[in-house]
Each structure stands twice: as C-alpha cells, then as structure tokens.
Amino acid sequence: xxxxxxxxxxxxxxxxxxxxxxxxxxxxxxxxxxxxxxxxxxxxxxxxxxxxxxxxxxxxxxxxxxxxxxxxxxxxxxxxxxxxxxxxxxxxxxxxxxxxxxxxxxxxxxxxxxxxxxxxxxxxxxxxxxxxxxxxxxxxxxxxxxxxxxxxxxxxxxxxxxxxxxxxxxxxxxxxxxxxxxxxxxxxxxxxxxxxx
Numbered sequence: 001x002x003x004x005x006x007x008x009x010x011x012x013x014x015x016x017x018x019x020x021x022x023x024x025x026x027x028x029x030x031x032x033x034x035x036x037x038x039x040x041x042x043x044x045x046x047x048x049x050x051x052x053x054x055x056x057x058x059x060x061x062x063x064x065x066x067x068x069x070x071x072x073x074x075x076x077x078x079x080x081x082x083x084x085x086x087x088x089x090x091x092x093x094x095x096x097x098x099x100x101x102x103x104x105x106x107x108x109x110x111x112x113x114x115x116x117x118x119x120x121x122x123x124x125x126x127x128x129x130x131x132x133x134x135x136x137x138x139x140x141x142x143x144x145x146x147x148x149x150x151x152x153x154x155x156x157x158x159x160x161x162x163x164x165x166x167x168x169x170x171x172x173x174x175x176x177x178x179x180x181x182x183x184x185x186x187x188x189x190x191x192x193x194x195x196x197x
Contacts, residue, residue, distance in 0.1 A: 002107035007115035008130030011137030013175040018111045020185045027102040031112035038090045039064050048086045116168050129169040131162050
C-alpha cells in the first residue's frame with residue numbers, strides 16, 4: 001500500500017487538491033479534521049487536555065474552546081509541543097485504522113498541515129507539497145477564517161517555510177491563482193500508479 005502525504009503552508013490549498021484525489025476514487029485521510037474530532041470525542045485525550053490546559057478549555061456542552069487553546073499554543077512553543085504529544089498518537093492510530101480499512105485502494109492520501117514538522121512524513125512513501133504565493137495564502141485564510149492579517153502571519157511563522165517543505169517533496173503542486181490544478185494532480189496520480197510500491 002503506497003501512502004502519499006499532502007502538505008503545504010496554511011492557505012496553500014491542500015483541501016482543494018485532496019478533493020481532486022477523492023474524485024479519482026483515492027481515499028483521503030484529513031489528519032487535521034481527525035485531530036479536531038479526537039480533541040472532543042476521545043475521552044482519554046479530552047482528559048489530558050483538561051489536565052494540561054485547564055478544565056475551562058471546554059464549554060459546559062463539551063465543546064473545545066479553540067480560540068483560547070490557539071492563543072495558548074501559538075504563544076508558547078512548549079505548550080504547542082505538549083498539545084501535539086497528546087493528540088498525535090491518537091491521530092496516528094486513526095490513520096492506521098484508515099489504512100487497514102482501505103487496503104484495496106491503489107494508494108491512500110494523508111492530508112496534514114504539519115506532516116514534515118511532526119515527523120509523520122517518515123511513515124509516508126511519497127510527499128506532495130502544495131505551494132502558493134504568500135500574499136494569496138494570507139488572503140485565502142483571512143477570507144476563510146475571518147481573521148486579521150497578523151493572525152495569519154503568526155500561524156505561518158509556526159510552520160516550515162515553503163522552501164524547506166519542498167526539500168522533502170517528491171512532487172510539487174503550484175496553486176497560485178490561475179494555475180491549473182487538475183492536470184497537475186492527474187499527472188501525479190499517473191506517476192504514482194506507474195511506480196512500483
């Protein structure tokens with residue numbers, strides 16, 4: 001089973017690229033979405049987050065106050081690492097289950113914002129890095145999340161720069177406005193299928 005990782009900086013268009021893989025009948029594991037679900041539904045994880053970040057990080061309805069949590073982890077490297085240590089093992093377990101469930105697929109895709117930074121790339125066979133000009137990435141995130149430019153820049157500062165991500169890439173997808181995504185993805189799909197696992 002070939003495991004393909006899709007990564008790129010915030011606002012680069014990872015989800016859009018993954019939707020194309022899904023139309024090609026390739027199963028996609030959205031690590032960041034799964035992490036969000038785990039932070040609310042996995043009781044062991046919830047308990048660890050409460051212990052390390054305070055009980056009031058969850059509302060009385062059991063919802064995670066992501067705004068408060070984001071402010072804590074984006075202002076403290078050690079708190080960010082702590083949160084990752086709590087969530088990443090549970091995400092890795094969920095990915096193993098996903099892999100077993102889709103073992104008839106020609107390959108599977110794992111979409112993750114910090115695939116390289118977290119070290120998760122070591123269990124991946126091929127890495128696709130999505131690139132886009134910084135200005136466009138900032139505009140996309142501001143529009144999508146309703147946040148200010150400085151908030152986006154702060155998030156970007158916590159991720160590896162594109163140049164560093166590209167060093168790990170087997171394939172690079174250019175997603176600047178006006179770039180044709182579909183032909184790039186179809187070509188990568190063809191190459192992956194032709195390559196021996």
